[in-house]
Amino acid sequence: MFVYAVEKNYHYNNHSQTLDYTKLNLTFTGRYYFDNEKLFYSIIKNENRNKSKQKDAADFLMKSKDYMKILRAELR
Numbered sequence: 001m002f003v004y005a006v007e008k009n010y011h012y013n014n015h016s017q018t019l020d021y022t023k024l025n026l027t028f029t030g031r032y033y034f035d036n037e038k039l040f041y042s043i044i045k046n047e048n049r050n051k052s053k054q055k056d057a058a059d060f061l062m063k064s065k066d067y068m069k070i071l072r073a074e075l076r
Contacts, residue, residue, distance in 0.1 A: 003032040003060045032057050 007028035011020040030053070033041040039057040 001034040001061075001064065003030075003034070003057075003064070005030040005032070005056070005060070030056065032060060034061065037061055 005028070006026070008024040009027045011023035011025050012018075013020050028044075028046040030045070031043040032039060032053075034057070039054065042053050042057070044053055
């Protein structure tokens with residue numbers, strides 16, 4: 001299984017000290033590769049998130065199982 005995760009946040013304008021809701025900044029990208037429900041490789045572009053990659057991977061696996069149940073129910 002492959003998971004591609006992206007996170008974007010609103011741009012913070014230092015001059016006005018407000019969020020600019022018209023612009024999004026890419027703050028995180030992650031690629032997670034699983035085999036038999038085990039994370040075997042990841043590419044993470046945000047060093048702060050690299051610390052939580054095992055927890056993120058576990059969350060992705062749990063959510064993917066939930067989504068598969070929903071999809072299978074819809075196909076019936």
